[in-house]
Amino acid sequence: MLRLVYLVIRFLFEIPFLIFQIKRYKKHPERYSLEERINWTRKLLRKATRRARVKLDISGTEYLPKEGGFLVTPNHQGLFDILALFDALDQPFKIVYKEELRKISLAADVLDNMEYHAISRKNLRQSMKVIRSTTKELKDGLPAVIFPEGTRSREGNHLLEFKGGSFKAAIDAKAPIxxxxxxxxxxVLDYNSLKKVNCAIHFFEPVTYDDYKDLTSTEIAEMVQERIQSYINEHD
Known part of the structure; x- marks a missing residue:
């Protein structure tokens, strides 16, 4: 919380313009391409990371496919995960996020400007609609991010169970994971401190459709979870 307050203070004089720009994107989305809107948010969040006294180590970007859609499946530790992804990924991408984030009106505006998908864990029909939309975007060549745990882990670097349904869009699109x-x-945000924080984000070599086509979604989830947890255990 202390670091969040510190960030607000660092952005204090820019906040009126930022709000104006967010509202302008929302009111006139036809004037700005999706790529422009996402890139504007990326620039803002990268600035926030620099100002938050965070040293983010990024590795494995050489494994990211240069063309076509692919599904990124990170473990989920908190709100800063989003900033880390925007710092690490240079191309436009979509994020599937939990509907509860829409309770913060300004956050909802930013997410809507980027045409990100809110998913309701209590509404199966709505969830399937989001998965179908994400599948189409992957087929159209737009990368996407889904957090397979479904919610943030509150156990530090220990992962919660990955859910097989999180991989359905990639399976249906036959896209790399x-x-x-x-x-x-x-x-970054859990510790009530302004001390410099060292954290990391690492991308693995893609799991291609040929690699996982004979596996169930549950088996895919278990395989991905095991790879991530093993890497964290080695590098924590």
Whole structure:
């Protein structure tokens, strides 16, 4: 919480313009391409990471496919995970996020501007609609991010169970799956301190459709979870 307050203070004089820009994107989305809107958010969040006294080590970007859609599946440690992803990924991408984030009106505006998908864990029909939309985007060549745990782990670098349904969009699109490890990202906002934080994000070599086509979604989830947890255990 202390670091979040510190960030607000660092952005204090820029906040009116930022709000104006967010509202302008929302009111006139036809004037700006999706790529422009996502890139604007990336620039803002990268600035926030620099100002938050965070040293983010990024590795494995050489494994990211240069063309076509792919699904990034990180473990989930907290809100800073989103900033880490925007710091590490240079191309436009979509994120499937939990519906509860829409309770923060300004956050909802930013997410809507990027046409990100909110998923309701209590509404199966709505969830399937989101998966179908993500599948289409993957087929159209747009990368996507889904957190297979479904919610943030509150156990530090220990992962919660990965859910097989999180991989359905990739399976249906026959798209590569890129496991992604978040390490110590929870410390950025969970610790009530302004001390410099060292954390990391690592992308793994893609799991191609040929690699996983004979596996069930549960088996895929278990395989990806094991790879990420093993990497975290080695590098924590």
């Amino acid at each position: 890129v496991p992604c490890a978040m390490i110590n990202c929870f410390k």
